[in-house]
Each structure stands twice: as structure tokens, then as C-alpha cells.
Amino acid sequence: MSYSVVIDHVSFGWPDGTQVLDDLDAAFPAGRTGLIGVNGSGKSTLLKIVAGELAAASGTVSVAGRVGYLPQNLPLRADLTVSDLLGISSTRAALHAIESGDVREEHFTNVGDDWDVEERALAQLSALGLDGIGLDRAVATLSGGEAVMAGLTAQFLNRPDVLLLDEPTNNLDLPARRRLYAAVEAWQGVLLVVSHDRALLDLVDQIAELREGTVRLYGGTLSDYERVLAAEQEAAERMVRAAEADVRRQHRELMDARTKLDRRVRYGAKMYATKREPKIIMQARKREAQVSAGKHRIMHTEKLEEARERLTGAEQAVRDDAEIRISLPETEVHAGRMVLSFDLTGPAGTDRLEVRGPERIALLGPNGSGKTTLLKAIVAAGVEVPVGYLPQRLDLLDESLSVVGNVRAHAPSASENQVRARLARFLFRGARAEQPVGTLSGGERFRATLAALLSAEPPPQLLLLDEPTNNLDLSSVRQLSQALAAYRGALIVASHDLPFLEGLGITRWLRLDPDSGLTEP
Structure with missing residues (x-):
């Protein structure tokens, strides 16, 4: 290969x-x-x-x-255009200079064979669904x-x-x-x-x-990998069970051997005490019994250690993917309580978004429809209950502070031990909790941000999540679902990840469209 x-x-x-x-x-x-x-x-x-x-x-x-x-x-960056992002700005500039009559050699060198660069760029943008985007549009928009x-x-x-x-x-x-x-x-x-x-x-x-x-x-594919992995894990778990049984068997045999040898030693001591045989023979038998006992003890001890080593190896072959385990009763919102009443004004008129009780709402819509803008507007407008907002770029935390330091900033009345206990439930234990946020991976940063949000004082009873599965591996997506299963407040999630949304127990689906506004699909 x-x-x-x-x-x-x-x-x-x-x-x-x-x-x-x-x-x-x-x-x-x-x-x-x-x-x-x-x-x-x-x-x-x-x-x-x-x-x-x-x-x-x-x-x-x-x-x-x-x-x-x-x-x-x-x-x-605000100063970048689509053309800059595509890496064709210098070629376009040279091409436009030539078209305007500037025939200096450097322009022809910059163009090379890319006389159709603009047409190819627009065609490729169109093929990927960006036919309405001009090459001079600012990337920041x-x-x-x-x-x-x-x-x-x-x-x-x-x-x-x-x-x-x-x-x-x-x-x-x-x-x-x-x-x-x-x-x-x-x-x-x-x-x-x-x-x-x-x-x-x-x-x-x-x-x-x-x-x-x-x-x-x-x-x-991934499905093939998961089938292979499931078979490997099943075999590994069987090996663990067999190794555990072997350890128990070797332990019993060691105990049985010790009991038998102790009996032989006691019998030899009794025979020596009664002097039924000559002293020299009795002493020889005593030495033989001690040597035999030592050999048997060493043999069975070695077998037990070997069995334990096999068990350790078998256990290491079984994956132990940690799970987030949290309980958040203080985030509970009673059924029927008004959590949010928000007027959204757009080209189609004004829509009112109302959220009552612990609803779980999925916010769908095409790229550029305004989902992120809506979530930010809800935060800025203020609501009846404490709100937590998790943005796409996870920029809520101070990158120079440790994970512990960031959570303490959100929960100032909590002791360090309390903060560390909370972080352990989000899989930040020991030295991991001391890492500066700036060195964390995307998934670790997400867990740290979620820990800070859910530890806030007062705890959020309305949680707004903007594309929360971005940058998360498959295990972290599962961990996020576990964390949100413990959340008892109202939830609005903007996401394109349908399998993730379906696993959250969504109670209402809403679609935001630039033309028709907020609708229920």
C-alpha cells in the first residue's frame, strides 16, 4: 500500500x-x-x-x-474579502489592470494561465450554494x-x-x-x-x-469501524470475565495450598514433639516440609500474579470513555411558567416567540437566516428568568485563566473544593482543572464553558445554545446530551445536527426563514 x-x-x-x-x-x-x-x-x-x-x-x-x-x-477579519479568502485577489487585480490597458509584464506574470479565474471561482461558489455571494463581499458579513x-x-x-x-x-x-x-x-x-x-x-x-x-x-466507513469496535469490546469484556475467574481460581488454589501445607507442618511438628522417629530423620523431614511449603507457596503466588497481570491487560483493552454526570435541580422551571416573550420583527412582519415551562425548542433555518442574531437579541433584551448563552465561538471564558479560575468567576460564592467537585463531573480532574483555557481543545473548551454556565449564580433557567456540537467529537456529543438530560430549565438550541436534536427530547420545532419569519415546520 x-x-x-x-x-x-x-x-x-x-x-x-x-x-x-x-x-x-x-x-x-x-x-x-x-x-x-x-x-x-x-x-x-x-x-x-x-x-x-x-x-x-x-x-x-x-x-x-x-x-x-x-x-x-x-x-x-473585517478587511478580508471573499476574493482574499479564495486567494485570487492578486490575480484578479492583474487581470483587471490588463483589461484596462496596463500591459506591464508583471501583470501577465501574475495572471499566468488563470485568465478565467473569476469565472471558475464564481462557478465553484455556485456549486457549493454560494451563487449570490460576490467576490468583493467582506468575509466578516x-x-x-x-x-x-x-x-x-x-x-x-x-x-x-x-x-x-x-x-x-x-x-x-x-x-x-x-x-x-x-x-x-x-x-x-x-x-x-x-x-x-x-x-x-x-x-x-x-x-x-x-x-x-x-x-x-x-x-x-464509520459504521464499519463501530461494528469492528463493538466486536472487539465484546471480546475484551469476555477476556476480563475469564481473567477475573482465573484470578479467583488462583486465589482459592493458593489458599488451599497454604492450608494443606500448614497441616503438614503442624503434623511434622507433632511427630517431632512425640519423638516417634530418630531425631535426625525428624529434622530432615521438617526441612523437607519447609522447602516444599516454600516452593508451593512461591508457585501459587506466581500463578496468582500472572492471573492478575492478565486481568490488568484485559481491563486495559476495554474502553472506559468517561461520562458527564451532573444533577441540576436548581435550574428547574415549573410547567406553565412564562420564561420568554419576545417579538421578532422581520420582512414578513412581527412574530412573537413565547416559551413556557421547561420547553425544549429546536431552532432550524438555512445559513444566514438570523438564528445567531435572534439568540443574541434574546440575551440583550433580558428575560424573566436567569439566562445562559453558549455562542458558536465559545468566547465566554478568559483564556489566560485556568478552568478552575473561570468557573470561580461565574460562581464567586462557591469554595474551590465545591468548584473542583463540579468540574470533576465535567471530566476536569486534578491537573486538568488547572489548565489555562487557551490551551484546551475545542471539546474541552466546550465542556469548560458549559461547566461555567451551569455553575453560574444564579443558575440559568433558560439556556440558549448556538450550534453546540461544533468541534465536538462523537464521545463529546454524547457527553453533551448527558449533561443536557440533567438540565431542568427551558432550552432553545440552534443546530443543523438532527440526530443530536432528536436525542434531546425536543418538544417544539421552529424554523427561521428570511422571507417567512418564524414558523413551525
Whole structure:
């Protein structure tokens, strides 16, 4: 098998000493590969190293051809245009100069063979659902989903040999996701994609799992991987049960052997005391019994230790993916209580959004329809109950403070022990709770932000979540669902992730459309 990306003994750590990758070896073959792993395992860091965005502390990376890279968070600076994001501004400027009569050689050099660059760019934008976006439009005015598709357009225009995508379905509505799936299926080069999107991961040729510092390849899609993993875990659990039974058996045999040997020693002592045989024979038998007892004890002890070692090995083969376990009775909202009454004015007129009791509302709508704007407006307007808002970019926390420090800022009356106990339920234990927020992975940052929001004083009885599954691995999405299952307040979730929404026990579905306003689909 030929490999397109080879990672050889690569190590990387952050300046604060946090080690992300340690002597990692991996090789990714041609075709489409889905890179999965728990948040914090180093997936995004590995992509950045392959793309040349980060330099490894040691080791080498070999890539067969030119690399294209689409990061999780594209730069949305106010001074950037779509043309800048696509990387064609200098070529367009030279082309326009030539068209206006400026025939200097440097302009022809800049254009090269790209005389149709604008037509190709607009055609590619249109193919990805962005036919209404001009090349001179400011990137900062794009929605999150539009920015992702524009970034993907840039990669397709560049035609790299190896394309790296980091959570490309973040912020994409369902039509945009389908266009992305079609583009991935049609991609002829090498693709390495980090994603939690099940539909996307069911389009790849192989799954690469980064776990505990090693990469393991599984042939097939995510569904194939899960079937293999389930069979492996079932076999591992059987091995644990067999090893536990072996430990119990070896322990019983050791106890039985000790009992028998103790009896023999007592019998020898009794015979010696009664002097039924010559003294020299009695002493020889006593020594033989002691030697025999020692040998048997050592033999059975060694067997017991070997059985325990087999049990330890079997237990290590069983995955222990930690789960968030929290209880939030103080967030409870009684049925029928008015939580929110908000007037939304748009082209279609004024819509009133009312939320009563512990409703769970899913807010749907195409990219650019105003879902994020609506959530921010609700926060700014003020509501009848304490409100918590989780934005897409997770920028609520102070990056210079530790996780503990951030949660304490939201819960000033809580003691440090109380804060640490809460954080442990969000899987931040010991030194992990002391990490600066700026060094956390996307999923870790999400858990820290959620811990701060739900620990706030007073606790939120209305929770607004904007695309909460962005940047989360499959395990973290499950953990988020567990946390929200314990939440007893009202909930409004803007998301395109239908499987996630369906698992939340949504009580009402709303759709926001620029033309028709807020409706129930």
C-alpha cells in the first residue's frame, strides 16, 4: 500500500508544558480517511502540523504533493474579502489592470494561465450554494456556514494533492451539508478529514483513530469501524470475565495450598514433639516440609500474579470513555411558567416567540437566516428568568485563566473544593482543572464553558445554545446530551445536527426563514 502522508516520531507540546503528541508514528493511505478521537487527543494539532501551520518539536512529516488545509475557524477579519479568502485577489487585480490597458509584464506574470479565474471561482461558489455571494463581499458579513463553504471553494480552486479538512460541517445547514457530501464523494485526491458528522464519516474509505498517543487504521466507513469496535469490546469484556475467574481460581488454589501445607507442618511438628522417629530423620523431614511449603507457596503466588497481570491487560483493552454526570435541580422551571416573550420583527412582519415551562425548542433555518442574531437579541433584551448563552465561538471564558479560575468567576460564592467537585463531573480532574483555557481543545473548551454556565449564580433557567456540537467529537456529543438530560430549565438550541436534536427530547420545532419569519415546520 502506498501512503500519502507519513508521520515519523512526531512530538509536539504547548509552551506551558502540555504535551499533545509524543513520538507519534502514523501513515495515511490514498483515498478518503476520517480521523477520529476524543477531544484533546491531538487531531486538530496533527492536521496543523501536516499543513505546516505548526512545527513539530521533533520528528518528520512527509506528504506526497501539495497540501490544502481548511481549519475549524477561518479568519473573519473585517478587511478580508471573499476574493482574499479564495486567494485570487492578486490575480484578479492583474487581470483587471490588463483589461484596462496596463500591459506591464508583471501583470501577465501574475495572471499566468488563470485568465478565467473569476469565472471558475464564481462557478465553484455556485456549486457549493454560494451563487449570490460576490467576490468583493467582506468575509466578516458571511454567516458561519457561508464562510466554511467559501473556504472549501478556495481549496477546490487550488486543487491540492492532499486536502485536510477540520470539522468542515460546522455551521452548515442541511442543504450545504449535502453539497459538501457530494463534493467529498467526487474528490479525486487524498483527503484527511476530522469530523463528528456521521453522514460525512460514512463516505470515507478508512477510519484512523487517534487514541492514547497512537493511530490505528480501520478499513471502511464509520459504521464499519463501530461494528469492528463493538466486536472487539465484546471480546475484551469476555477476556476480563475469564481473567477475573482465573484470578479467583488462583486465589482459592493458593489458599488451599497454604492450608494443606500448614497441616503438614503442624503434623511434622507433632511427630517431632512425640519423638516417634530418630531425631535426625525428624529434622530432615521438617526441612523437607519447609522447602516444599516454600516452593508451593512461591508457585501459587506466581500463578496468582500472572492471573492478575492478565486481568490488568484485559481491563486495559476495554474502553472506559468517561461520562458527564451532573444533577441540576436548581435550574428547574415549573410547567406553565412564562420564561420568554419576545417579538421578532422581520420582512414578513412581527412574530412573537413565547416559551413556557421547561420547553425544549429546536431552532432550524438555512445559513444566514438570523438564528445567531435572534439568540443574541434574546440575551440583550433580558428575560424573566436567569439566562445562559453558549455562542458558536465559545468566547465566554478568559483564556489566560485556568478552568478552575473561570468557573470561580461565574460562581464567586462557591469554595474551590465545591468548584473542583463540579468540574470533576465535567471530566476536569486534578491537573486538568488547572489548565489555562487557551490551551484546551475545542471539546474541552466546550465542556469548560458549559461547566461555567451551569455553575453560574444564579443558575440559568433558560439556556440558549448556538450550534453546540461544533468541534465536538462523537464521545463529546454524547457527553453533551448527558449533561443536557440533567438540565431542568427551558432550552432553545440552534443546530443543523438532527440526530443530536432528536436525542434531546425536543418538544417544539421552529424554523427561521428570511422571507417567512418564524414558523413551525
